[in-house]
Amino acid sequence: MTTNAAELGTAAPTLAALARRLGLPTPRAGHWMKMEVGKAPPTPDYPADPALDDTSYRPWRAPTIPEHDYVPNGELVLKFDHDYDAGGTRRTFSDGKRQRLEDLVPSMIESLERWGMAVKARRAERAEQARKWAEQDRRRKDIERQVRVEGYRITFLQRQVERKREVDGLSGLIGLWEQAEDPDPKFAELLEFARLYQKWLEAKLAPGAVAERIADLKLMDDDVYIYDAKRLD
Template sequence: MHQPTPAELKRRDERTRWGYTNDPWPKYDQFPSGRLTIVIHANPYSGLRRTYSDGKTQALEGMLPDILAGFAGHAASISERRRESEERERRRRDAEARRRREEAYDGREKRRMKFVDAVHEQLIDRDKLKAVLTHLEKMTPEDAGKMSAMATWIRLRLKQINALISPDFLDISATSSKADFTEPDPEKGAESGYCYSPPIKLELWSVDAKKGEATCSPLEWVNAKDPPIE
């Protein structure tokens, strides 16, 4: 058992003032025993033998087969622990990749439903406008004249809606809104969400087929004498 020196006791008191409770000296003093010892500094919690020393009845030289077998056992234990660690890491990576794929899929599904909701909203508005227009058209010529401006606006609005939900414009709006209805190829690697997710919107587009460009121009579309899509 180690007996602390005055300097060690003073150091302990200084450490105590700083909140340290452990003693700053070894529990035992070690002295040369005169016996040869081999210590394997590995796998302290494996349960495998790690220390081989001269004894009263057997010298260390006679224990060489056991020592070599001990090294082999420890090497096998280290290799197995490394394999288990690599397997845990692989499972962790697989789980993280699966989580990312599921998260990306959920994100795509939400955007798809928002796009479908936007189309459905236009269909509801179209039915509503048609019903009102039918009501106006049943009026007497005198009353219909009073509501001609409203009827004209409704007809234009119906043309806008028909344009918004036309296949060509829906295709462009889906691309612009990043509402992709095709599942990505899983062979191309890990999926990731869009860095930027624009709002889901149906737009009136001005298409330049020669340049392969489409620009959003609702006011230009409304003011056109002959809207491109009815």
């Protein structure tokens, strides 16, 4: 089957399915090995079909036979496009035993008017819903922004409080160390560094320095965004 399918330009399963549909025998497992040793069973008869002699015959490519025949009956049908926004409005008008399509024109116009009003109302409802969702999203983002901005400011204040505590702690420590008599040179060097560090911290806590830092960070802006929290130090 594989060799024959390759010659016909198709797949072996497709060829086997076609053979079964036409009632043609197909070789079973081990058929060709049995032929090599002379033990193959005789080839069974198959239905004679002249169409099989035509090399261009491709049953699987033939158009499918319709399930029902289409026969025009002369009755006219008018069907509007499907639209679920219409709210159950009639969409199909056709000839019947007691009515003709042309007699239904007033009913069709009335149906179109109701249909148009239903579609318009549905669109307005969707627009209002979209507006409410947009407003809710805006409020959510505004709350998130407020929380973020207040978080920046609180972190900045906490850092200033920590520096004030450092200054106060250094003041007490320096006062204690200054009472030492005949201090070691290395100790005196560390004491001097502590004094310099205290002055640096006091300069950072000065109102002018804090105001300059606030302006640099834009900390009091409503839409401030600080990508690195270390900048709040």
